[in-house]
Amino acid sequence: MRRREPLRVFLAEDDLEVRRLLAHALRKDGHTVIEFESGTQLLEFLGTLSRGASEESRPDVIVSDNRMPGKSGLDVLASLREVGWRTPFVLTTAFGDAATHARARAAGAFAVFDKPFDVDDLRTVVLNAGRPTGAVGSKVP
Template sequence: MLLRLWMMNDPPMSEETPRAVRILVAEDDDAMRALLVRTLMRAGYVVVEVEDGFELGDYLAMMRGQGGTLEPLDLIISDVRMPGRTGLEALKQLREQGVSCPVLLLSAFADAETHEEARRLGARQLLDKPVDLDVLKAAVREAVQH
């Protein structure tokens, strides 16, 4: 299981300082995951990365179970096509468990039906790969502001 938490060297937080925005990236392609993590970190976000939908579910179980020892997420970015559990299946499970965190999906193979399913399940957006990084950053900003 790959689970990494990345954050920039931030100054210590006080009660007056808002908590840093935490984003989980679920992507099975190592190069794409590294690009997403690097882009988001440079934009000032705290990033947790996992390799697939199963690890995404495991992370959320750790976050919610046993007294919730992990800080809550502000956004999840997930690939649609991953081994084991797809991003759509993971999103469906999240919603069934009452997790309301915004979700952005990414796919190189999304057709109109996939876009419709993503909307039906409550994804904020489904971005087509290769994703323009400026479009991604704008989508992230919009998702975490609501």
Template sequence: MLAEADPEFRRALAAALRCEGYEVLEAADGQLLVRSIILSLERDGRVPELIISGVQMPGCTGLEVLARVRRIGWSTPFILLSERGEAGDYSEAERLGATFVLDKPLEAEQVACAALVLVEPEPALAPSVRAE
């Protein structure tokens, strides 16, 4: 699951992750990310294999989403994308159990590489039938 407030960067991230074989559900903010997680769990009974979220987002920050995920006991790998690179973000992310905190600006491919370290993608669908 991917949440990023910048639509252009979110599309680039989603495209890079899909190129690596990941199924990507996108959200424009933290509240939508939380709703997407709940819907996925209710609909499919699936816990996300990986969550990537911007730290600063409208509605609900990436740190707040991470706190919710950890509070319910999930150890899902979680990558935070930080714009400010503030020490407070890093210490809070570490306390909450973020897997990686990556500083922006960065390339979408860098995030995809971090994802590959954490979770092996499902075998890619044939390009003609790939769901996007």
């Protein structure tokens, strides 16, 4: 069985400073963090993983900003869920209106954070999201 801690976290955030801050905090917790600067880049990488990558190279948790160039975090989440990929997904957004939260929850987001948020809260949610043993889809668009 795959060890659940430290976790393998995929982080998509187009703001370099925010991405660095979040990645640093998660790495301090011992997690492996793979960074992406767009939802499109994240989705493309997940697609390559679905074509033969080992279980150890798959993410335990995905953290993604919503508004990014190309694919939004909600686009990525919807695409993953459409093909059965069930990795816990944490959405962050600077535009956290009720409709965005509702769409994220309906699509299966584990959590939604409105910016600015407490990084320690995100760290806790990532750890909790990575604990359950959920089914991970075998393909990505």
